[in-house]
Amino acid sequence: MTTIRDVARQAGVSVATVSRVINGNSYVNKDTESRVREAIQVMDYEPNTVARGLASKKTGTIAVILPDIMNPFFSELARAVEDTARHHKFTVIFCNSDDQAPKEKLYIQVLQQRYIDGMIFASNTLDEEDIQTMRGHGISLVVLDRAPRRGNCSIIRSKNVEGAKTAVQHLLSLGCRKIAHIAGPEELITAQERKQGYLDTIRHLKGFDPALIVPGHFSISGGIGAAQALLEYHPDVDGIFAGNDLMAAGALKALHRMGVSVPEQVSLCGFDGVAIAEMTEPELTTVAQPIYEMGATAAKRLIGRIRGETEEPSVTELDVQLVERDSTKRRVRR
Amino acid sequence: MTTIRDVARQAGVSVATVSRVINGNSYVNKDTESRVREAIQVMDYEPNTVARGLASKKTGTIAVILPDIMNPFFSELARAVEDTARHHKFTVIFCNSDDQAPKEKLYIQVLQQRYIDGMIFASNTLDEEDIQTMRGHGISLVVLDRAPRRGNCSIIRSKNVEGAKTAVQHLLSLGCRKIAHIAGPEELITAQERKQGYLDTIRHLKGFDPALIVPGHFSISGGIGAAQALLEYHPDVDGIFAGNDLMAAGALKALHRMGVSVPEQVSLCGFDGVAIAEMTEPELTTVAQPIYEMGATAAKRLIGRIRGETEEPSVTELDVQLVERDSTKRRVRR
DNA sequence: ATGAAAGCGCTAACAA
DNA sequence: TTGTTAGCGCTTTCAT
Numbered sequence: 001m002t003t004i005r006d007v008a009r010q011a012g013v014s015v016a017t018v019s020r021v022i023n024g025n026s027y028v029n030k031d032t033e034s035r036v037r038e039a040i041q042v043m044d045y046e047p048n049t050v051a052r053g054l055a056s057k058k059t060g061t062i063a064v065i066l067p068d069i070m071n072p073f074f075s076e077l078a079r080a081v082e083d084t085a086r087h088h089k090f091t092v093i094f095c096n097s098d099d100q101a102p103k104e105k106l107y108i109q110v111l112q113q114r115y116i117d118g119m120i121f122a123s124n125t126l127d128e129e130d131i132q133t134m135r136g137h138g139i140s141l142v143v144l145d146r147a148p149r150r151g152n153c154s155i156i157r158s159k160n161v162e163g164a165k166t167a168v169q170h171l172l173s174l175g176c177r178k179i180a181h182i183a184g185p186e187e188l189i190t191a192q193e194r195k196q197g198y199l200d201t202i203r204h205l206k207g208f209d210p211a212l213i214v215p216g217h218f219s220i221s222g223g224i225g226a227a228q229a230l231l232e233y234h235p236d237v238d239g240i241f242a243g244n245d246l247m248a249a250g251a252l253k254a255l256h257r258m259g260v261s262v263p264e265q266v267s268l269c270g271f272d273g274v275a276i277a278e279m280t281e282p283e284l285t286t287v288a289q290p291i292y293e294m295g296a297t298a299a300k301r302l303i304g305r306i307r308g309e310t311e312e313p314s315v316t317e318l319d320v321q322l323v324e325r326d327s328t329k330r331r332v333r334r
Numbered sequence: 335m336t337t338i339r340d341v342a343r344q345a346g347v348s349v350a351t352v353s354r355v356i357n358g359n360s361y362v363n364k365d366t367e368s369r370v371r372e373a374i375q376v377m378d379y380e381p382n383t384v385a386r387g388l389a390s391k392k393t394g395t396i397a398v399i400l401p402d403i404m405n406p407f408f409s410e411l412a413r414a415v416e417d418t419a420r421h422h423k424f425t426v427i428f429c430n431s432d433d434q435a436p437k438e439k440l441y442i443q444v445l446q447q448r449y450i451d452g453m454i455f456a457s458n459t460l461d462e463e464d465i466q467t468m469r470g471h472g473i474s475l476v477v478l479d480r481a482p483r484r485g486n487c488s489i490i491r492s493k494n495v496e497g498a499k500t501a502v503q504h505l506l507s508l509g510c511r512k513i514a515h516i517a518g519p520e521e522l523i524t525a526q527e528r529k530q531g532y533l534d535t536i537r538h539l540k541g542f543d544p545a546l547i548v549p550g551h552f553s554i555s556g557g558i559g560a561a562q563a564l565l566e567y568h569p570d571v572d573g574i575f576a577g578n579d580l581m582a583a584g585a586l587k588a589l590h591r592m593g594v595s596v597p598e599q600v601s602l603c604g605f606d607g608v609a610i611a612e613m614t615e616p617e618l619t620t621v622a623q624p625i626y627e628m629g630a631t632a633a634k635r636l637i638g639r640i641r642g643e644t645e646e647p648s649v650t651e652l653d654v655q656l657v658e659r660d661s662t663k664r665r666v667r668r
Numbered sequence: 669a670t671g672a673a674a675g676c677g678c679t680a681a682c683a684a
Numbered sequence: 685t686t687g688t689t690a691g692c693g694c695t696t697t698c699a700t
Contacts, residue, residue, distance in 0.1 A: 003677055014687045019679060026680095029685060049447045050387045051677030054692045059384065061427075068413065070609075075409045079402065082430055091444065093395075094428050096416055110425065114383045220613070249613050256615060275404075279554070279583050281590060281615040337693055348671045353695060360696095363669055385693030388676045 002043045011039035022047055057138070059115045062302060063093040065107055066122040071246070072274040073291060077122055077144065080295025088303050090117070099185075101125035112137050118302045120144050124188060140305040144298040146189050147315075154305065155315040156298045160190050160271075163287040163320035164197025167241045167269045170285070170322055174267055175331040176239030178207055182216040182226040182251060184243040191218065194243045194271060212237070216247040223250020231258055238266055238331070245270035245277040248284050252327065263329035273323060282326030289320050336377045345373035356381055391472070393449045396636060397427040399441055400456040405580070406608040407625060411456055411478065414629025422637050424451070433519075435459035446471050452636045454478050458522060474639040478632040480523050481649075488639065489649040490632045494524050494605075497621040497654035498531025501575045501603045504619070504656055508601055509665040510573030512541055516550035516560040516585060518577040525552065528577045528605060546571070550581040557584020565592055572600055572665070579604035579611040582618050586661065597663035607657060616660030623654050 004022075008015045013032060020026045021036045028036075039045075053059035064081050066074040078094060085092045093116070095107045104125055111119065112133075118140035126143065131153055134141055142154045171179050181198040184191025195213065202208050214230050216222035223242060227250065230237055242248035248270030255262055262268050262282060270277055273288025297316060304310035338356075342349045347366060354360045355370045362370075373379075387393035398415050400408040412428060419426045427450070429441045438459055445453065446467075452474035460477065465487055468475055476488045505513050515532045518525025529547065536542050548564050550556035557576060561584065564571055576582035582604030589596055596602050596616060604611055607622025631650060638644035 001677095005677080015678080016680080016688080017686060020686085023679080027685065032685080046443065046447050048449075048677050049444075050384060050393065050449045051692090052679075053384045054388050054694090055677075055679040057692080069403065069416070070406070070409050070413050072404070072406070072409075075404050075406075078428075079404050079430060082403070082428065086429075091427055091448065093425055094412075094416065095420075096413060109380065110383075113380050114425065220609075253613070253615075275554070276610060276613055279587070279610055279613055281587075335693095338695095339693080349694080350671060350673095350696080351669085354670085357695080361669065366669080382693050385676090386695075388678090389693075389695040391676080 001048075002045045004045070004047070007036065007039045007043055007045045010043055011036045053115050057115050058117055058306075060089060061091045061093060061114070061116050062118045062120065062299070062306075063095060063107070063111050063116050064120040064122065065095045065097050065104060067099045067124075068096050069094065072276055073244070073246075073272050074122060076274065076291045077295040077298075080292040081120060081299045084296045084299035085303070088299075090299075090303060097123040099124050099188075105130070108134065112139065117306045118142070120298050120302055122146065122298075140302055142298045142302040142305070144294060152313055154301050154310075154313045156294055156301065156318070157190075157316070158289045158294065158318040158320050160193035160320075161197040161200070163271060163289075163322075164194040164241065165201045166320070166322050167271065167287050168198050168201040170324070170328065171239040171241060171267055171269060172201070172205075174239070174328055176267055178212070178234065178237050179239035179241060180212040180214065180230050180234065180237045182223055182230070182240060182242040182247045183213055184216065184218040184247070186215075188218070191243050198241055209234075216242065216250070218244050218246060220246050220250040220253075223247030223252075224254040225250075227251035227254035228258070231255070231260060239328075240266060240268045242268065242270045245272040245274045245284060245286055248286065248327075249276055249280055252280050252282075252284065262327050263331075267328040267331070269328055273321075278325075280327075285325045285328040286323050287320050288323045290318050294318060335382075336379045338379070338381065341370065341373045341377055341379045344377055345370045387449050391449050392451055392640075394423060395425045395427060395448070395450050396452045396454065396633070396640075397429060397441070397445050397450050398454040398456065399429045399431050399438060401433045401458075402430050403428065406610055407578070407580075407606050408456060410608065410625045411629040411632075414626040415454060415633045418630045418633035419637070422633075424633075424637060431457040433458050433522075439464070442468065446473065451640045452476070454632050454636055456480065456632075474636055476632045476636040476639070478628060486647055488635050488644075488647045490628055490635065490652070491524075491650070492623045492628065492652040492654050494527035494654075495531040495534070497605060497623075497656075498528040498575065499535045500654070500656050501605065501621050502532050502535040504658070504662065505573040505575060505601055505603060506535070506539075508573070508662055510601055512546070512568065512571050513573035513575060514546040514548065514564050514568065514571045516557055516564070516574060516576040516581045517547055518550065518552040518581070520549075522552070525577050532575055543568075550576065550584070552578050552580060554580050554584040554587075557581030557586075558588040559584075561585035561588035562592070565589070565594060573662075574600060574602050576602065576604045579606040579608045579618060579620055582620065582661075583610055583614055586614050586616075586618065596661050597665075601662040601665070603662055607655075612659075614661075619659045619662040620657050621654050622657045624652050628652060 216226035270286040277284040456478040550560035604620040611618040
């Protein structure tokens with residue numbers, strides 16, 4: 001293994017000079033520089049990231065904490081983060097939290113010991129203390145998708161309330177009269193906001209019934225259970241807005257099993273815009289988030305902060321878009 | 335930040351002693367040990383992973399190189415690896431290669447500079463030189479799912495040929511007479527083997543036609559295109575074995591669009607056993623691999639090798655299992 | 669059983 | 685503009 005000393009010797013300069021040309025943070029004579037570069041070539045030198053990390057406390061590594069990489073929404077986010085990070089010569093460590101606070105805390109601790117430069121949190125239970133701890137350790141932080149209670153850090157999210165309103169209005173415009181909502185976990189801000197959008201749109205209309213909101217845990221099986229319960233107690237439901245596509249897919253499955261046809265009897269709309277929404281039959285209408293863009297933006301923002309280019313914490317809200325497919329269909333107004 | 339020196343001072347011993355109790359690799363007096371442990375408690379000390387890495391060349395980090403984390407097969411693999419790694423106190427770096435050799439080479443290089451302890455390769459283009467390079471750098475290697483041409487390293491895979499045979503035999507037993515195969519990329523060993531299993535089972539039967547093998551690139555869109563082409567030229571196909579579930583899902587979509595009913599007119603069987611296979615309507619019969627187990631086994635094997643517990647490279651072939659669902663159905667023999 | 673001290677490979681003052 | 689050198693925090697001989 002060739003080290004910086006070998007290169008220095010080869011080029012007839014000191015290690016400091018070699019370090020300078022590598023990092024390009026100090027003036028080096030043109031000639032010396034080219035001698036050094038040549039030596040680097042000749043000796044096939046690659047700086048050792050670990051040594052560099054120990055000396056500078058910067059490792060060129062970021063971590064992304066997400067609930068579960070198997071959830072297609074998060075795997076797309078992860079993909080975007082990794083692509084962007086690699087483009088900027090950063091390496092990414094990934095961690096599944098299952099939305100469990102203890103796991104998140106453990107990760108934070110482990111990652112601090114590794115001189116991680118920054119973290120992207122697409123998971124929930126970050127509290128003020130965690131944020132301060134990380135700040136104290138000089139770890140930059142970007143919260144993605146799920147914002148923390150108090151927002152003194154960079155946040156990338158999309159317009160959940162607005163998107164939910166669009167979805168429900170779409171259902172209304174189709175002629176749906178009794179629209180239910182399959183909600184995500186109450187503790188998740190995204191779920192809260194989508195429910196809020198649903199409520200804001202529908203609360204004042206006649207026929208509104210809070211019992212039309214059922215929990216679906218943001219999962220396929222949750223969606224199945226929710227749709228079953230819903231149709232059992234409210235067989236006249238003619239529209240369902242699910243808080244994410246996974247639940248919508250589950251609901252579709254359940255409705256099919258119960259012999260309820262979509263969209264003829266029930267119009268169904270999801271949220272997220274993941275690939276699976278196109279795999280069902282009928283394909284799912286959904287409120288699409290710019291998932292890849294969210295991940296890419298988060299990574300860019302984080303790296304900007306790490307490099308000291310961006311200063312203050314900023315909140316970015318990305319637009320969502322209704323994608324009409326076969327699971328919603330205009331019906332005759334009664 | 336508290337360092338090993340702080341702890342040593344607090345406990346009234348040398349840093350070497352502290353290091354010894356942390357690593358438990360040398361005899362330390364019981365009393366001294368408990369004094370040190372207490373000091374560690376009191377001072378809330380956490381060893382610095384980076385410093386440790388520089389001194390020992392072991393970082394407690396493994397990398398997993400996969401084609402694309404967005405592919406549900408690989409995200410499940412990734413999840414299994416991360417769970418297992420965390421359990422053993424390892425951290426995982428993940429890298430998407432898109433099956434492009436240059437990206438893989440770049441990752442190998444970058445990861446070497448980081449004193450990675452080992453890598454899990456679920457990607458393709460690893461050549462003998464790469465393997466030797468990594469060996470030279472003391473990086474352990476496990477190849478997952480896609481074995482390299484020559485196998486002088488640990489390999490975890492599943493029984494592709496056998497699984498494909500099972501699938502085709504299942505189709506035959508149902509009464510299918512004209513069975514097509516949607517194949518994965520020719521350069522991938524998994525795709526080759528599944529095609530092999532198909533051929534071995536069907537080649538000698540009357541009615542076999544090599545034109546019934548069409549490429550589907552292991553992707554949804556590839557499956558769509560393949561099914562379209564297939565039905566156009568061979569409208570009397572009554573069974574399709576797709577090399578993976580993504581292509582099967584795509585084929586199902588295409589068949590539906592063409593008005594061909596599954597399983598009434600065409601029986602369809604996939605391979606992998608990913609979640610998406612249960613989301614379609616009808617649900618897909620598939621040859622399920624023990625995906626999570628594959629990832630977990632790979633991680634365990636790798637960590638075993640890193641710790642010097644396991645010695646020689648070994649090849650593990652896991653069993654696959656036919657999961658019968660609604661996309662295949664017994665038909666009347668003509 | 670324990671300590672002293674020499675690195676690991678690099679960065680970053682501080683000098684020159 | 686360049687070199688010298690003291691760390692970064694830990695592991696690991698080599699003594700004792």
